[in-house]
Amino acid sequence: MRTFEDLPPGLTETFGPLTVSKDDVLTFAREYDPQPFHVDEIAAKDSFIGTLIASGWHSCSLNMRLFADGLILNSSSMGSPGIDEVKWLKPVRPGDTLRTRMNVLESRVSKSRPSLGLVRFHFDMLNQADETVLTQTNWVMFATRDAEPFTGGRNALTAAADALPGAVPAREVPPVSANPFFEDLVVGGTDELGSYTFTPEDIVSFARQFDPQRFHVDAEAAKDSLFGALCASGWHTASVWMKHMVGHRDRIRDYALSHGQRPARLGPSPGFTNLKWLKPVYAGDTITYRSTVTAKRASASRPGWGLVFHHNTGTNQNGEEVFAFDGMVFWERRD
Incomplete structure (x- = not known):
């Protein structure tokens, strides 16, 4: 050990x-x-x-x-x-x-x-x-x-991490275009992507494949960990954010097609920074995901595309921010 x-x-x-x-x-x-x-x-x-x-x-x-x-x-x-x-x-x-x-x-x-x-x-x-x-x-x-030996408890992680934030106030969500191309994106505009409830079965299934630490795969062993109870792998929390982002884009695509429009395309992402797992996501928690455009610029290397920067969060049913990161993605410009 x-x-x-x-x-x-x-x-x-x-x-x-x-x-x-x-x-x-x-x-x-x-x-x-x-x-x-x-x-x-x-x-x-x-x-x-x-x-x-x-x-x-x-x-x-x-x-x-x-x-x-x-x-x-x-x-x-x-x-x-x-x-x-x-x-x-x-x-x-x-x-x-x-x-x-x-x-x-x-x-x-x-x-x-x-x-x-x-x-x-x-x-x-x-x-x-x-x-x-x-x-x-x-x-x-x-x-x-x-x-x-650590005595499990949901407050133990806060004590160990030196400076974890508490609950975050609800934010007003400004409207954004129904089918935004790069030029339509408003810096500061926020999309609510959807919510997801993490079940014990989902947590264990993901963790067994990618992150089989005891507090992600064994509810009894998790009681004696720093987290105090079964909780999701951080990569599971992040992957579910991606699932909801794609679902949100699919809804925008369907809306555009139903109104005779060509949907704007998104390209790949070069990476991300400042990913924080601020609080554990426990079995039974419902996480609501949001994405806010923070900046954008035309791509110098890929004509017809721009690079969009976004801040992303996940908030649990108690109003506590549990997940956040800063990402970037290539976004199609108008013809």
Whole structure:
């Protein structure tokens, strides 16, 4: 069992390999990210990449699985408060064999809970050609070697994380265009994407495949963890955001087609920053997802497209923000 003390700055390890099949790509994308270039080989030929590729959130989940099997499942991990940055540098294609190279950047003991340490990692996920397909930087919490057993409780994580925000006030949602092209997008405009209730079965199913830490797969074991009860993997929370974003775009597409309009297209995303899992998502929680346009600019490299920046959140039934990140996506301009 590896503890905080076993993860000093400068430590480097490589985990894997893991081969991604076509069925893997399609199964994840159909559930969480059914954009054409992830689920339809013919439609993918007309995309930026020109072939079927895995969802970026699938790539992140695969990196989590490699990290879990290589280190986390044999450690005193207490979960992660979020992700500093992810860059999707090259697409993951069916048949790719992946491994991830981990490097410990820094570490420190929690100010409010000395039996808990925080370790900052950088990951480079590589394919069989040694091409970097994903980079990721984030903190993970680990118990120290002499830590007493944690007594579970829903307030324990707040005490351990030094500065977690509380409830956020409800925000007025300004109207946006029914079928926005790049030029129509209003900075500050917010879309409500929909809500989702996390069931124990869904939480365990996702976690067994991508993040099988005890507090995600075993309700009894979770009681003695920092979280105090069964809770969703952060990558599950994020993937459900993507599912609702695609569903929202599908509704806009259907509206445009029913009114004789051509729907605006979205391209791929280069990555994201500042992903924060602010509070655990427990079994039975209902999360409402929103997306706000924060900036936009014309693309210098891709004529006919713009790059749109957006801030995304998930709020539980108690009005508490549990999830947030800053993303970017290519967005079609008007002809």
